[in-house]
Amino acid sequence: MKNAPDLSAQIAKSIRDAIVSGDLPVDERLPSEAELSEQFDVSRSTVREALKRLAAQSLIRTQRGATGGAFVNRLTFQDAYGQQITTSALLLSMNEVDFVTACEARFALERACAPLSAQRRTADHLATMRAEITRQSQPGLSDESFCASDVAFHRALVDGAGNPVLSYQLAGAVEAIEPLMNMITFTARSRDHIVAMHTRIADALEASDAEIVDKLLAELADYTAELGQSVASASAK
Amino acid sequence: MKNAPDLSAQIAKSIRDAIVSGDLPVDERLPSEAELSEQFDVSRSTVREALKRLAAQSLIRTQRGATGGAFVNRLTFQDAYGQQITTSALLLSMNEVDFVTACEARFALERACAPLSAQRRTADHLATMRAEITRQSQPGLSDESFCASDVAFHRALVDGAGNPVLSYQLAGAVEAIEPLMNMITFTARSRDHIVAMHTRIADALEASDAEIVDKLLAELADYTAELGQSVASASAK
DNA sequence: GACAATTAAATGTCTGACAAATGAAAAATG
DNA sequence: CATTTTTCATTTGTCAGACATTTAATTGTC
Structure with a gap:
């Protein structure tokens, strides 16, 4: 052979x-x-x-x-982002990674950035996050747009850590999960809850309170996993 | 145009x-x-x-x-690992990412895995870590082999989290830093220190004590960054 | 039915050709 | 001489056709 x-x-x-x-x-x-x-x-x-x-x-x-x-060619972070996102998205879809596993990975990594972001985030990062929160509060928003804004919010949080290597690594985890999130139908109530959490996270980042950010992210992780599981159990019927 | x-x-x-x-x-x-x-x-x-x-x-x-x-082709995690590692290594070398930044990213991500690993690591993971610790204690070991064993140790820690998505994301961060680590000349004293830290980490994982693991990883991160900086300042002369 | 030879289909490789882009040198122009 | 235009050589992009190689199905033979 x-x-x-x-x-x-x-x-x-x-x-x-x-x-x-x-x-x-x-x-x-x-x-x-x-x-x-x-x-x-x-x-x-x-x-x-x-x-x-x-x-x-x-x-x-x-x-x-x-x-x-x-x-x-000088491999730029931008180039690498793109490749990472495609690869991660394919990995998740082709290997039938369940929502909970992907979600766990995503939030675990995001929490790794939180302390750094609380310490270093600039006014720009905060402004981006606030802007996305505003967008998320619009009543007529489609689920896709809500998810996209969610991703943008979390991207800003990650970028706030000011470490391009971290941003690169996280790009895959945060963005690749978007297709999975898109399968969730966000009720008005769950949207309100998520927006409220985002607001508290932004507040805590503004106050440079790493501990609270971490606690809130853990909460949001649990809440998101729950949402995902309710979708999974509904479609399993 | x-x-x-x-x-x-x-x-x-x-x-x-x-x-x-x-x-x-x-x-x-x-x-x-x-x-x-x-x-x-x-x-x-x-x-x-x-x-x-x-x-x-x-x-x-x-x-x-x-x-x-x-x-x-079904994109396997194995395939994705390989691509991730090459890409990450090139990103670091071509963009002159400094050791401290790469190190910070690596340990931040690794600490994200620690709580999960403390909870889920199997006997196999512990055995691998102990075996690598033994290898690292051999006196005649080259710096390259020491680094390789270091990577293997940390890989086992990450894999212990039992989340393939996390393992994939971390592969780049942990392995791509190896070339940078290879530039460090490990003195007998620094090796002893690292081996001791590894032992304590393995102990804490065995005891499923996530808090101590996190504390030890933070310490190890600081120590590694110090080692790297001393090399940088020495070569800057 | 079992085994061997043939065949068809597909990728892998080679050769030679021309098109298109592009910078540099050469020539024309004032 | 300076400037503009033209020519030209180099290099990648694309095409067409051929042959080699691999592989599984088909056919033929016993």
């Missing part, structure tokens, strides 16, 4: 390793496709397939023209 | 959207390359480049032969 991967996969791996190891620094130009095909002794199509693999991971970017070519 | 992406990128996006939206379910076979090239009205090479992009993200797998083709 031989298991030789495709040539294009091998070549992609070879170049990827060079990038990850730092052997090919950011903005370095790779040899042209023609040169690469000579170096690896394969056709240009094979090289191109390898390069497309790397491009899909945002490891390189390509430019046409005389001074063009493939360049090692 | 027109900004039309490549055809292969467009096609990849089209198929990716179909997968993410659930329009193409797991294990569904995509049309053959020939059929796709007809549908999208492009050449087979272009279709292939699109498929390679998707393969790079583990969204599809391909099989040769009569009943072969491209199939929608």
Whole structure:
């Protein structure tokens, strides 16, 4: 049972390793496709397939023209966010992760940010949170918009920690859960309750009271899990 | 300044959207390359480049032969781990994330797992942690091996929470920091200290004492940050 | 029915060609 | 000489067609 991967996969791996190891620094130009095909002794199509693999991971970017070519791409947090969110969303949907598990992960991680956010959140973060609370209070809002605003609120909380690495890690957990949340029908009463909790969380962050934020997040986690479970038991009938 | 992406990128996006939206379910076979090239009205090479992009993200797998083709791949947690770790490592190295920031994120996230792990860790998790502690106590161990064992120890702690979503999110934070940790030269004294802390953490987990685990992790976070900073100030000279 | 050879379908790879973009050099212009 | 225009070489993007390889189903043979 031989298991030789495709040539294009091998070549992609070879170049990827060079990038990850730092052997090919950011903005370095790779040899042209023609040169690469000579170096690896394969056709240009094979090289191109390898390069497309790397491009899909945002490891390189390509430019046409005389001074063009493939360049090692600086992976931005923005790029990474996007990838993380798609991957997380697929993980949840394809592996039938139940709502409670996803919810637990999300709030556990969010609570990890809370103390830092209580300490460092700027006026901007607070303003964003207040604005989202206002949006959430609008009567005619669709469930989807309510969820989106919920995500934006929590994003602001996470970003308030002022640690881009944390924000990146949390992006997946917070945003990937949105499709699952969208399956919940929010009653007027549950919306009121959530908005009230958000307000208290924002107040506590404004007062830099990490302990209360943590307590409120724990409460909100329980409440959200309950909402999710009532949906699950209703659809199981 | 027109900004039309490549055809292969467009096609990849089209198929990716179909997968993410659930329009193409797991294990569904995509049309053959020939059929796709007809549908999208492009050449087979272009279709292939699109498929390679998707393969790079583990969204599809391909099989040769009569009943072969491209199939929608179930994204496993294992696959996602790998991608997360590479991405996180690149983010840290390419954006010159300082050790303190990375360290802060890592321990904040890890502390999020601690209460759950104290409650749910199995005997297996404890055994793994004890085994790694033993390895870390070996005198002749290289710095790299010490770091690797450190990562394994913390992985076991995180996995103890029994939430695969958490484990996935944490994989990046914990493992991507390893290269940064590798730059630290661990003195015999600092190793002893870390091993002692690990032992106390394992003890607290065995006793299901979440509070003590949290306290110890906070301490370990501070200590690790100190070690990192002393390296930074030494190399700044 | 069991086994072997054939066949069909699909991906993997190669070759060669042309289109399009793009910056740099060369030429024309004032 | 300075500036603008033109040409040109380089490189990626796309296409068409061919052949190799793998794999399962089909067919043929005993």
